[in-house]
Amino acid sequence: xxxxxxxxxxPPRWLLAELTYACPLQCPYCSNPIDYAKYQSxxxxxxxxxxxxxxxKMGAVQLGFSGGEPLTxxxxxxxxxxxxDLGYYSNLITSGYGLTEEKIVQLKEAGLDHIQVSxxxxxxxxNDHIAGTASFQHKKEVAHLVKKHGYxxxxxxxxxxxxxxxxxxxxxxxxxLGADYLELANTQYYGWAHANRDLLLPTKEQFEQAEQxxxxxxxxxxxxxxxxxxxxxFYEDRPKACMNGWGTTFLTIAPDGVALPCHSARExxxxxxxxxxxYSIEQIWNESKAFNFFRGFEWMKEPCSSCDEKExxxxxxxxxxxxxSGDMYAADPVCSxxxxxxxxxxxxxxxxxxxxxDNEKPLIFRNSKNSQLLS
Amino acid sequence: MSINPDQTIKFSPMHRLQWEEVxxxxxxxxxxxxxxxxxxxxxxxxxxxxxxxxxxxxxxxxQKFATTGLVNDITAFLEVAxxxxxxxxN
Numbered sequence: 001x002x003x004x005x006x007x008x009x010x011p012p013r014w015l016l017a018e019l020t021y022a023c024p025l026q027c028p029y030c031s032n033p034i035d036y037a038k039y040q041s042x043x044x045x046x047x048x049x050x051x052x053x054x055x056x057k058m059g060a061v062q063l064g065f066s067g068g069e070p071l072t073x074x075x076x077x078x079x080x081x082x083x084x085d086l087g088y089y090s091n092l093i094t095s096g097y098g099l100t101e102e103k104i105v106q107l108k109e110a111g112l113d114h115i116q117v118s119x120x121x122x123x124x125x126x127n128d129h130i131a132g133t134a135s136f137q138h139k140k141e142v143a144h145l146v147k148k149h150g151y152x153x154x155x156x157x158x159x160x161x162x163x164x165x166x167x168x169x170x171x172x173x174x175x176x177l178g179a180d181y182l183e184l185a186n187t188q189y190y191g192w193a194h195a196n197r198d199l200l201l202p203t204k205e206q207f208e209q210a211e212q213x214x215x216x217x218x219x220x221x222x223x224x225x226x227x228x229x230x231x232x233x234f235y236e237d238r239p240k241a242c243m244n245g246w247g248t249t250f251l252t253i254a255p256d257g258v259a260l261p262c263h264s265a266r267e268x269x270x271x272x273x274x275x276x277x278x279y280s281i282e283q284i285w286n287e288s289k290a291f292n293f294f295r296g297f298e299w300m301k302e303p304c305s306s307c308d309e310k311e312x313x314x315x316x317x318x319x320x321x322x323x324x325s326g327d328m329y330a331a332d333p334v335c336s337x338x339x340x341x342x343x344x345x346x347x348x349x350x351x352x353x354x355x356x357x358d359n360e361k362p363l364i365f366r367n368s369k370n371s372q373l374l375s
Numbered sequence: 376m377s378i379n380p381d382q383t384i385k386f387s388p389m390h391r392l393q394w395e396e397v398x399x400x401x402x403x404x405x406x407x408x409x410x411x412x413x414x415x416x417x418x419x420x421x422x423x424x425x426x427x428x429x430x431x432x433x434x435x436x437x438q439k440f441a442t443t444g445l446v447n448d449i450t451a452f453l454e455v456a457x458x459x460x461x462x463x464x465n
Contacts, residue, residue, distance in 0.1 A: 062404070
């Protein structure tokens with residue numbers, strides 16, 4: 001393995017439970033793997049309960065129920081209750097699709113702490129186009145119900161070229177809906193977003209303008225609404241400190257039980273990610289090849305290994321290094337010190353050319369048919 | 376925004392204050408975040424149960440730890456807590 005056994009292992013703090021890959025929406029920037037359709041099996045209720053118990057015992061406390069659309073799992077209230085009994089702070093990460101008032105109350109009684117509702121745009125037409133499903137009015141209704149029943153309401157909007165011009169309207173919508181937290185997530189180019197990058201990546205001018213508007217809004221609503229702004233790393237010259245360092249904080253469990261150091265790690269070759277059906281969380285976290293692979297600094301190549309910023313950003317994202325350079329040990333190409341850095345400008349230029357083309361190719365929507373075609 | 380000395384102070388219902396056995400620390404949990412508390416910050420927040428105002432919190436803590444002169448530290452911390460939305464008044 002590439003990781004060093006001298007690296008001190010810290011316990012997991014955040015657990016992302018991807019309950020299912022099933023989803024009624026078809027967002028073209030979905031972070032699920034392109035080939036998700038081939039992973040049909042899902043952990044059963046007892047498997048999930050065991051995973052939650054084991055991870056909590058190790059120190060995990062923040063829990064996200066995600067997917068796909070986690071509401072498609074009939075045992076969600078039972079899992080929420082189990083999580084609450086264990087002392088997790090739990091979050092339902094949902095499209096809102098299929099969420100009724102009755103279910104919102106039921107989940108509250110089961111001990112759910114907060115609900116994060118995604119909205120794709122500030123207008124019905126664009127929301128429904130991006131989601132691939134008529135869902136805008138229902139999502140707004142759900143946001144109101146989440147507030148009504150006393151949950152902190154977290155609104156999440158993924159930002160890309162199709163909706164970035166709506167920034168002022170998106171912010172006004174968040175205010176109107178009474179969001180306590182607004183996550184403005186500039187698209188990260190993995191999975192489906194990577195496949196659709198030419199159509200989703202905004203220009204630098206668009207980014208800068210949108211960021212300025214969001215920044216001014218942040219000051220205006222300080223004390224009332226908290227803004228989480230996920231930076232667009234293609235326009236940075238240093239990479240993000242991905243996952244706060246590999247195997248230090250975050251644990252993702254995929255629907256079929258595969259444990260991942262980040263939700264994209266399935267795309268990396270040769271990690272042999274372990275399954276919770278075969279190993280305990282403690283074994284997986286402490287002993288598995290996958291979780292030790294990029295722990296610490298010994299796996300690094302130049303320019304990372306001698307870089308004085310390596311303890312700040314850990315060389316950036318391993319999945320991004322692999323997707324953009326073909327080498328998962330390389331520096332994240334976002335870094336201006338990376339010899340592969342020119343691929344970032346090429347991606348930006350390619351997206352711009354696509355935006356200016358007369359016949360822009362259509363978005364590839366995330367659905368089982370496209371998943372099978374592409375994998 | 377600053378602490379009103381006449382009003383009682385309560386911990387925010389939008390956050391959770393909880394002891395974490397593995398970390399041997401109290402923490403504040405909220406959407407997408409967690410704050411680890413030192414012992415004195417945790418003791419102050421546990422007094423914010425909606426029955427005490429600032430002066431009562433100070434006097435109860437001074438009594439509990441058999442000390443005096445905590446008013447400045449407690450006030451400064453509660454100002455930070457209020458600004459972060461961890462506590463509420465009225």
